[in-house]
Amino acid sequence: MEDVVLMKGNEAVGEAAIRAGCRFFFGYPITPQNEIPEYMSRRLPEVGGVYIQAESEVAAINMVYGAAAAGALAMTSSSSPGISLKQEGISYLVGSELPAFIVNMIRGGPGLGTIQPAQSDYFQAVKGGGHGDYRLLVYGPASIQELVDLTVLALDRANHYRNPALVLGDGILGQMMEPVRFPPMRDLGTLPEKPWATTGRRGGPKRLINSLYLQAEKCEEHNRRLQAKYREMQRTEKRWDCLWVENAELVVVAYGTTARICRTALEPLRAEGEAVGLFRPITLWPFPDDPLADLLKTGRVRAVLVVEMSAGQMVEDVRLVAGDRVPIRFYGRTGGAVPSPEEIREQVRELVRELR
Template sequence: MAKVLMKGNEALGEAAIRAGCRFFFGYPITPQSELPHYLAKRLPEIGGVFLQAESEVAAINMVYGAAGAGARVMTSSSSPGVSLKMEGISYIAGAELPCVIVNMQRGGPGLGSIQPGQSDYFQAVKGGGHGDYRLLVLAPASIQEMVDLMGLAFALADKYRNPVMILGDGTLGQMMEPVEFPEMIDPDKLPSKPWAARGAKGREPNIINSLYLNPLELEEHNLKLQAKYAQMAEEETRSESYYTDDAEIVLVGYGSSARVCKAAVDQARQQGIKAGLFRPITLFPFPKAEIQAACRQAKSVLTVEMSMGQLVEDVRYNLEFKVPVHFYGRAGGMVPTTRAVVSKITELVQEGGRSA
């Protein structure tokens, strides 16, 4: 298939359709509104259902219902809207239902701005809502990767019966790049879901539930969930390493920040600095073994984020505090520049990698 030039949000919508998604429930919020706008037109054309709910709270509970019936279903929003969905996301995770949630992050806290941000990292990878649950979190860095990860997101959601979040940002949602789409998946040919609530003629009814009044039963359920998350950590880590084989300073960033970091690495290399980039693609599970391998020769590590410092905590933890880890970030919708990151690299090299 030939490549087409598309805006990130619209490409995500088409990718979801190609992955077999036929149900979308959401509510408009900048900078992701083009995604539901695109699906409002496309889903009815192929016999799917698009519904703009009265609120984010209503939308996520509609996702719960469709997922419980075995459908491939998606919702999308941006930072404040995802916060409103958190109770429903906890219910979905507790009921072990597969779905895809897109968050095109913007600056915060509060209403913040409509500019890109990355300050929802904690919310995405640490649970966000109540209870001991986890989302699989995928962090694309290009429009093509958003398209590719959408198919993976639905596959992983079904494999683990768990919600999967695609964590983007306003830059990725609004920018345009050429993309190539996969062939269309026929939803009727997807593997069956014998657990789904689709009627019970000739068999015992399936019950979709996250309520356990007996504390021993709830503890057993939690232990089952934790075993599932451990399996994810064992089997589903994904990352990219760039010039890390001999790197003495390794940058760590995801999404749009990683694009800035890659350009900064190139410029630093031109100046004779042995810089590299480690980009986690799965934010949960975090690629621990991979980042340790990428930083095996590093004298220092620098995380670059569009936040006041969230990813940096997982980097320090997964490197087991064996390497000095520094932080550079912008907030409020400000995007780090290549020049500023190169300047920070130069400063750290001159200081000899001493911990900040």
């Protein structure tokens, strides 16, 4: 599979994880991500891996916790209601400093919501999600190739930081097919050693995987260590993409599927000579605040339009960056509704008219 293949997002993410060295998948069915467990259930045995359909999302994330404790690179995937169920386990993974790879193919909520695509789990993903002071590395791919590349990166970074990493997709990204190129299969021998893993002592010192610190001072010290990791991530892990921003007076900020729709929406406007550009966060946490701030600092940008498939979540991070430097406009569809290029274009036109 060195050449370009046509693949569904949900299957590509599984294959990419395997290429990156993941051999353990624990999952539970939920639409719109079922092709991930289905793919892994037939693919993992081919590479000596383990697939288990757990009794619940709760059990699945805790199986990830156990496998990670024993030194494995493990993953799980789900969609919004299932990811909510995993939050306790994710918090424990963070607290015990275990690497894990998690995929959320978001669907509309709240509650059972809908199976249609959404971005309404942004807050949950980038603010922590479960209890306690913590962050996940959160990636928002906008194409199947990027989904593959970010999956490989996410697994590597999760392992590096001993912290879970999350890919945020949606039903569109999971279901659509695009040509992709996979990296070669990683030699498992090149994965980092894990002397901390609880594999049985085997002549060595006792190892403990734990998130309990009964003394407040010890627990605070543990939290300081976690925060130091998050500062390091903020320093080195931010990713973003810019399109047509060099002379843009109006910048649209969008990520994932929505960013693709925005691009389609902006293309005709560019052709008409409108000075509109697109800023696309790739890491949602750490949020690419400095590069966005740099863009807004030039003084050229007179307004920002944030577009999301939510009632307005990432827009809060954009507002934090922009302050009162430029006006921020928001346009969102939610509950599984997908904005069309036309309606986004109309939003942009209106804003352009106001600026004149």
